[in-house]
Amino acid sequence: MLRRLSVIEPATLLWLLLVAALVVLVAWPVAELLRTSFMAPRTGEWTLSNYTAAYGRARYVEALFNSLYLGAASAAICAVLAVPMAWACSRTDMPGRGFAWFTVLAAFIIPPYLGAVGWILLAGPNSGWINQAWVWLTGAEESLVNVYTFWGMSIVIALHSYPFIFIFTKSALDLVNSEMEDAANILGAGTWTTTLKITLPLVWPTILAGIILVFLETIALFGTPAIIGIPARINVVTTQLWQFFEHPVRAEVAAAYAMPLLLITAGLIGLQKIMLSRKGYVSQTGKGGERRLIKLGPWRWVLLAWCGFVCLLSVAAPMVALLQASFSRAWGRGFSLDNLTIMNYRYLLFEHDGAALSVVNTFVFSAAAATLAIFIALAIAYVVKRKLLPGGGALAFLCMAPFVIPGIVMAIGFYAAYAGPPLTLYGTAAIMILAFTARFLPIAYANGAAGVQMIHPEMEEAVRILGGGRLTAVKSVLIPLLKKALLGGWLLVFILATRELSAAIFLVGPETRTISVLLYDLSEEGNLEVLSALGGILLVITLVFVGTGMKLIGRDFMLRRGGE
Amino acid sequence: MSKLVLRNLLRRFGSFTAVDNIDLTLNEGEFVSLLGPSGCGKTTTLRMIAGFIAPTGGTIESDGVALSSPEAVTPPERRGMSMIFQSYAIWPNMTVAENVGFGLKLRKLSAEEVRRRTGEILEVVQMGHLAGRYPSELSGGQQQRVALARAIVVKPSVLLLDEPLSNLDANLREEMRFEIRRLHDEFRITTVYVTHDQAEAMVTSDRIAVMNAGRIEQVDEPFALYNRPRTRFVAGFIGRTNFLEARVKGGQLDLGGFALPGSILNGHTPAAGQSMLLSIRPQSIGLSREPGGDALSVPARIVEGAYLGEYWDYLVVPDGSEETKLRVTTLPSQRHQPGEKVWLHFDPAQLVPIA
Numbered sequence: 015m016l017r018r019l020s021v022i023e024p025a026t027l028l029w030l031l032l033v034a035a036l037v038v039l040v041a042w043p044v045a046e047l048l049r050t051s052f053m054a055p056r057t058g059e060w061t062l063s064n065y066t067a068a069y070g071r072a073r074y075v076e077a078l079f080n081s082l083y084l085g086a087a088s089a090a091i092c093a094v095l096a097v098p099m100a101w102a103c104s105r106t107d108m109p110g111r112g113f114a115w116f117t118v119l120a121a122f123i124i125p126p127y128l129g130a131v132g133w134i135l136l137a138g139p140n141s142g143w144i145n146q147a148w149v150w151l152t153g154a155e156e157s158l159v160n161v162y163t164f165w166g167m168s169i170v171i172a173l174h175s176y177p178f179i180f181i182f183t184k185s186a187l188d189l190v191n192s193e194m195e196d197a198a199n200i201l202g203a204g205t206w207t208t209t210l211k212i213t214l215p216l217v218w219p220t221i222l223a224g225i226i227l228v229f230l231e232t233i234a235l236f237g238t239p240a241i242i243g244i245p246a247r248i249n250v251v252t253t254q255l256w257q258f259f260e261h262p263v264r265a266e267v268a269a270a271y272a273m274p275l276l277l278i279t280a281g282l283i284g285l286q287k288i289m290l291s292r293k294g295y296v297s298q299t300g301k302g303g304e305r306r307l308i309k310l311g312p313w314r315w316v317l318l319a320w321c322g323f324v325c326l327l328s329v330a331a332p333m334v335a336l337l338q339a340s341f342s343r344a345w346g347r348g349f350s351l352d353n354l355t356i357m358n359y360r361y362l363l364f365e366h367d368g369a370a371l372s373v374v375n376t377f378v379f380s381a382a383a384a385t386l387a388i389f390i391a392l393a394i395a396y397v398v399k400r401k402l403l404p405g406g407g408a409l410a411f412l413c414m415a416p417f418v419i420p421g422i423v424m425a426i427g428f429y430a431a432y433a434g435p436p437l438t439l440y441g442t443a444a445i446m447i448l449a450f451t452a453r454f455l456p457i458a459y460a461n462g463a464a465g466v467q468m469i470h471p472e473m474e475e476a477v478r479i480l481g482g483g484r485l486t487a488v489k490s491v492l493i494p495l496l497k498k499a500l501l502g503g504w505l506l507v508f509i510l511a512t513r514e515l516s517a518a519i520f521l522v523g524p525e526t527r528t529i530s531v532l533l534y535d536l537s538e539e540g541n542l543e544v545l546s547a548l549g550g551i552l553l554v555i556t557l558v559f560v561g562t563g564m565k566l567i568g569r570d571f572m573l574r575r576g577g578e
Numbered sequence: 579m580s581k582l583v584l585r586n587l588l589r590r591f592g593s594f595t596a597v598d599n600i601d602l603t604l605n606e607g608e609f610v611s612l613l614g615p616s617g618c619g620k621t622t623t624l625r626m627i628a629g630f631i632a633p634t635g636g637t638i639e640s641d642g643v644a645l646s647s648p649e650a651v652t653p654p655e656r657r658g659m660s661m662i663f664q665s666y667a668i669w670p671n672m673t674v675a676e677n678v679g680f681g682l683k684l685r686k687l688s689a690e691e692v693r694r695r696t697g698e699i700l701e702v703v704q705m706g707h708l709a710g711r712y713p714s715e716l717s718g719g720q721q722q723r724v725a726l727a728r729a730i731v732v733k734p735s736v737l738l739l740d741e742p743l744s745n746l747d748a749n750l751r752e753e754m755r756f757e758i759r760r761l762h763d764e765f766r767i768t769t770v771y772v773t774h775d776q777a778e779a780m781v782t783s784d785r786i787a788v789m790n791a792g793r794i795e796q797v798d799e800p801f802a803l804y805n806r807p808r809t810r811f812v813a814g815f816i817g818r819t820n821f822l823e824a825r826v827k828g829g830q831l832d833l834g835g836f837a838l839p840g841s842i843l844n845g846h847t848p849a850a851g852q853s854m855l856l857s858i859r860p861q862s863i864g865l866s867r868e869p870g871g872d873a874l875s876v877p878a879r880i881v882e883g884a885y886l887g888e889y890w891d892y893l894v895v896p897d898g899s900e901e902t903k904l905r906v907t908t909l910p911s912q913r914h915q916p917g918e919k920v921w922l923h924f925d926p927a928q929l930v931p932i933a
Binding site for chain 2: 473479
């Protein structure tokens with residue numbers, strides 16, 4: 015009378031499907047990336063010649079070092095911008111803490127290359143607003159600032175990336191018990207001594223983890239280096255990879271060339287993980303005791319001015335410049351009524367052959383990728399967290415693997431795996447959607463795993479003991495309870511996908527251009543008014559979805575630590 | 579008729595044996611508690627009965643039908659049981675009525691029938707007026723009542739409870755003990771109740787199975803369990819007790835410094851030279867300033883005393899045996915000073931030999 019029911023649970027089928035999905039999305043592209051890098055293009059023989067081709071020229075090696083310098087420089091600038099802001103917001107009575115938080119949020123949601131376009135308008139040599147003002151004020155012959163330099167590029171990147179360090183630092187500071195500071199105070203240390211000797215050292219590992227993250231973001235960044243670095247003749251790894259894809263396409267050399275980027279990223283993320291998991295350094299005991307804000311006196315105005323300055327540089331100035339240009343006949347003529355026009359927007363949406371399509375593509379690809387990623391990630395998170403089957407750890411590992419693979423490297427893997435025969439997906443919507451899905455799978459997984467973990471298993475066991483199967487339990491309890499979290503994850507992936515450039519640029523075909531790709535193409539043409547208008551469109555889309563998310567899910571849904 | 583039978587039930591997690599070859603039989607309509615300290619295997623046993631965990635060895639049968647064995651396990655949803663969880667597991671996305679009606683809907687009853695039975699059971703647990711509320715609007719005790727209603731309304735073949743009262747405050751816990759017993763008297767559902775609280779088990783149960791380190795030490799009615807514990811663990815776990823090491827010498831029980839006549843152990847005649855363990859509860863030892871005049875009175879000295887309102891708790895040492903320290907409780911009015919000379923009186927009926 016024993017019924018062998020445990021053996022044929024549908025979980026086994028689900029497991030096979032998930033393994034298949036992860037092989038397609040992660041394992042196969044990575045394997046192909048590796049294989050391609052060791053293979054002669056025509057003969058198919060094993061060879062190291064791709065590596066000698068990739069690192070045989072001084073110019074290529076120099077690009078790698080440029081990337082590392084750029085990463086270090088922008089990470090350092092980020093720390094200078096963000097740490098005082100985070101400290102002021104978390105520990106002090108500085109007025110306008112909400113304003114500072116809003117600044118960080120705004121800097122975070124603005125796609126990075128839009129900031130770059132804004133800064134070209136502000137600090138382009140001769141014609142940029144700052145230089146024009148400088149010449150007009152002082153009568154000088156020379157420009158004051160030039161965005162087309164190494165430091166110009168570093169600052170522009172930092173002005174988009176500092177929210178990472180802010181979020182890391184602030185959340186760590188929020189956990190430092192006030193009593194730690196009180197203990198120093200009672201022994202005779204003043205506010206500054208306490209802050210420098212007690213508070214900041216306590217959160218230093220977390221700040222360092224944030225710095226590593228910015229470094230990695232920067233060396234994997236394609237948009238800003240392409241828009242600013244290429245005209246400035248500053249070659250970095252990502253732009254060099256892009257050049258390997260110009261005709262004739264040398265994917266095998268690109269694959270070999272991408273390896274250091276992959277190794278550095280994987281290594282540093284490992285290091286970061288170790289630093290963040292060091293127990294007993296930052297006291298993770300939660301918000302013990304009453305939190306006491308430090309009274310700054312007149313210094314609070316100094317800190318507020320600093321926050322205002324960061325807001326001006328990272329959000330207000332570049333966005334005003336961008337929007338002004340998008341509504342201008344010629345942006346250099348400034349704010350006047352006869353210069354005002356909506357022609358640029360009308361041209362893009364109704365006359366340009368491809369802009370309207372790119373908007374549609376952006377929506378479709380992003381929505382499809384977000385849906386796929388959330389679905390797969392939730393299923394895997396469920397199998398792993400509920401320990402339905404052995405080997406769940408391997409699934410989770412594969413799912414999180416894209417986190418240590420820069421988007422641009424992922425794209426080369428996808429190109430190697432699926433662009434050519436037998437699948438020949440190059441230029442199709444499918445390859446774009448799959449690449450976006452793979453790229454954002456870790457975010458979706460982190461979201462899904464946190465959600466499943468939150469739901470007590472007994473909630474589902476209660477369904478089962480009353481006669482419902484596992485599917486009934488998922489449908490009637492798990493999904494309804496996770497609705498909000500899943501929607502938040504979906505929106506986050508959607509928003510990040512709408513701005514995705516580094517993976518898209520390698521896989522895009524004539525019919526599958528997205529807003530971000532078109533933006534890059536327009537930047538090469540140099541029509542800054544039309545470019546700004548497209549940026550304006552992307553900004554509106556972003557704001558609408560971020561606004562929706564904040565209304566439905568809560569103010570901080572994009573800024574949860576580890577969001578990206 | 580036996581309703582639920584556990585036979586040689588074994589469960590290992592790696593090298594750790596959580597449940598070690600236990601046998602237990604429940605009769606139809608019986609209420610049995612699994613009582614023991616945390617980690618004794620009681621929850622693992624319960625979850626094996628529910629079908630959430632497969633046994634490593636042994637079987638579980640219900641009404642003569644095998645449910646679990648190492649080879650095959652009927653999934654929980656096909657066992658016709660219901661369960662009350664430690665966390666209550668009230669679904670926050672459903673109202674009280676939807677929570678309670680869920681199991682009925684899964685049994686494909688008509689909407690009318692679901693509504694009628696849900697309404698009835700909510701009246702029984704005094705929650706009728708809150709049927710439209712969501713769980714987040716309920717107190718802990720109210721959630722507990724919803725969990726009870728949800729589990730009972732489906733008329734399960736076996737009802738399982740996993741430390742259901744451990745999240746309630748002391749007063750509410752006491753009230754709910756009697757509530758659970760009242761519901762059992764009303765519906766007579768065969769019940770397995772897991773708890774680490776002996777008072778809870780004694781109030782609710784027909785029989786209690788005391789578990790320790792994966793084994794069942796003793797299964798008995800509450801009265802027998804307290805008054806006739808069979809193992810040292812049971813005697814020590816159910817209430818407080820004094821253990822006395824006794825050696826049989828010339829018809830006397832030598833208790834290390836003082837002795838009692840061997841005849842006091844009714845029907846239990848130990849062989850000479852044998853040593854044995856005796857248990858006696860603190861309230862079963864008499865304490866007075868005068869000798870009782872028979873051989874069962876022993877002179878002693880008060881070492882320390884604590885006043886707990888409802889009784890005095892004394893630590894007493896019999897004369898001539900500094901090793902033996904006895905806990906003795908007395909009426910609140912009976913006050914002694916440390917160092918005072920007293921007499922202890924042993925009641926033979928209360929001296930229990932332990933295996």
